[in-house]
Amino acid sequence: MTYLPIYLNSIFSVDCVIFGFDEGELKILLIEKNEEPYKDWFALPGHLVNKDESIDAAAERILYELTGLKGIYMEQFYTFGELGRHPQGRIITVAYFAMIRLQGNKELQPITNSAKKASWVSIKEIPELAFDHQKIFEKGFEKIKNKISYQPLAFELLPEKFTLTQLQNLYEVILNKKLDKRNFRKKILAYGILKELDEKQKGVSYRAAKLYKFDRRKYSKYFQNELSFSKD
Amino acid sequence: MTYLPIYLNSIFSVDCVIFGFDEGELKILLIEKNEEPYKDWFALPGHLVNKDESIDAAAERILYELTGLKGIYMEQFYTFGELGRHPQGRIITVAYFAMIRLQGNKELQPITNSAKKASWVSIKEIPELAFDHQKIFEKGFEKIKNKISYQPLAFELLPEKFTLTQLQNLYEVILNKKLDKRNFRKKILAYGILKELDEKQKGVSYRAAKLYKFDRRKYSKYFQNELSFSKD
DNA sequence: TCAAAAGTGTTTTGGATACACCCATGG
DNA sequence: CCATGGGTGTATCCAAAACACTTTTGA
CATH class of the missing domain: 3.90.79.10 (Nucleoside Triphosphate Pyrophosphohydrolase)
Structure with missing residues (x-):
């Protein structure tokens, strides 16, 4: 045998x-x-x-x-x-x-x-x-x-520091539809995974926007379930 | 070459x-x-x-x-x-x-x-x-x-004719949590993919429940997007 | 001073949740 | 008549959507 x-x-x-x-x-x-x-x-x-x-x-x-x-x-x-x-x-x-x-x-x-x-x-x-x-x-x-x-992954596509408008544009391009500025900001900030920086956009000929940064630590706290392969 | x-x-x-x-x-x-x-x-x-x-x-x-x-x-x-x-x-x-x-x-x-x-x-x-x-x-x-x-697939697991309580039990077992009877029924009937039959459960020693059947035609109408591989 | 985009709140709506009692049936 | 599950409606909460004006800046 x-x-x-x-x-x-x-x-x-x-x-x-x-x-x-x-x-x-x-x-x-x-x-x-x-x-x-x-x-x-x-x-x-x-x-x-x-x-x-x-x-x-x-x-x-x-x-x-x-x-x-x-x-x-x-x-x-x-x-x-x-x-x-x-x-x-x-x-x-x-x-x-x-x-x-x-x-x-x-x-x-x-x-x-x-x-x-x-x-x-x-x-x-x-x-x-x-x-x-x-x-x-x-x-x-x-x-x-x-x-x-349902999972804010889009940051991966942006430079390390980005404005909320840039982030919104990205969502609009991927989803192929217009989003409301106020609602978008409310929702994305409510996730609590963005860190507001003491820094502004440069080189634009209009009011400079605040820069934000993705807070990977908080992100993995809220989305660890989504990312792990074996939760119960 | x-x-x-x-x-x-x-x-x-x-x-x-x-x-x-x-x-x-x-x-x-x-x-x-x-x-x-x-x-x-x-x-x-x-x-x-x-x-x-x-x-x-x-x-x-x-x-x-x-x-x-x-x-x-x-x-x-x-x-x-x-x-x-x-x-x-x-x-x-x-x-x-x-x-x-x-x-x-x-x-x-x-x-x-x-x-x-x-x-x-x-x-x-x-x-x-x-x-x-x-x-x-x-x-x-x-x-x-x-x-x-997010997609009512559970019918596949049940006999052709089933009661709403059976369906709810199935959901409870899969999701491993208790669901509220009224809310469950409201939601599942709101999908509009169940057909109520003129027939009742048999052989039970309590009030017999109505039997329902899954309406595959309506289902594919509402969920075709979910099922197709190449929508735009 | 103008053009361009930044930034900001409130109201409305719809879906999800919480919750308790009467009804029909077979034994 | 009683035990068992069947069947039903309303109030509350929260997230999503709709919606418009003022502010800042560089040119």
Whole structure:
């Protein structure tokens, strides 16, 4: 009654929908592929997962390789495994989204050689994408829309110091609708996760707005339940 | 510049957290494994995905093989890919949950030979499980708790005709808290997705309650947005 | 002084909650 | 006639939504 350990190996990939906010627009990071399949196509940043890393670790690595960033809010949102989604065979892909602050990171050089270049593309101008990446993007976008409605994650996209109007604009762009200024401020301040700074906006030709900062400590106090995977 | 199609093959599995409601308790379907690894252990019903089927199709097939049921509400909720989660190598698993009506289906004979038997186990008495199935169960349970709070899916677990008290009990068991009878009825009837029948409960030694039925047509009218994958 | 955005409260509405008694039925 | 659950309405609270004017600043 011995048990023969046949060794099995799964090949799969991770694809990331990386959101950034710049010039008043919501953008995602796309690469131009430098290898087959879909050479020269635009695609979501993604790659095969190494044999010795967990999926979460792979997602972090890929984000790091493409942006140099660590400690970014990132979440797995769906796994795509339609037959025929990959021309080379049966490859399923686990999709993650991330929200990053692209202050000063506007120019990104891909570190992996599988991409020619990486660029930020407005979600309104997304070109035809490789594989089923259009579908992956859409589902990821849906996901963050829902998410920010009940969990104030949008800070991740803004510079460290921001004005309430900037924050509101971001919400308006993601949700694709106008919000009332007074109600927005009331609600967002009621969360108690913003710290008002003794500092004002500079270089604007109108009344300068107060700057605020996200208080990560208070945030995790109120939203730890949402973030933990095993609460009871 | 020819492109050599190296054929890649991914091996992965699907595991299902199948919820049922019986004798006032929320239960899940567990199998007793008949093969290595984890022979003789309890486990979530799950299996390797065939080469020629999509993940969703595999989930449906596995549910069918274990219960004979089709057309059940089922949803992918997470993919687990920790290193070492499978003793035979790198296998990731895509987890689904399902909610089924186990009226008359109490005794289930597994069709696959990989399981000795299948049984309904109260979520309060779950034995030690194979692989990382405990974690998968917990995450699935979290998921349905959240889900039924904003989307009335609980009908899937009840017999076709049910009383409002039965429905309320089910909610109470899933959410693990007492609900107010009047408020519950007000809210659930306000959805407008229940059809009142000209029929009453039988065989009870107290005033018989009205029976209701879930109106699937109205349901999909109000919740189509929630269910579709690509709304804008 | 003007253009542009900052900043600020009150009222209304709707949904969620809290709460207690009479009714119908079978045994 | 009694035990058991069935069935019902109102008052309160709170969060969300609607809504408009004054202030500050740089050009």
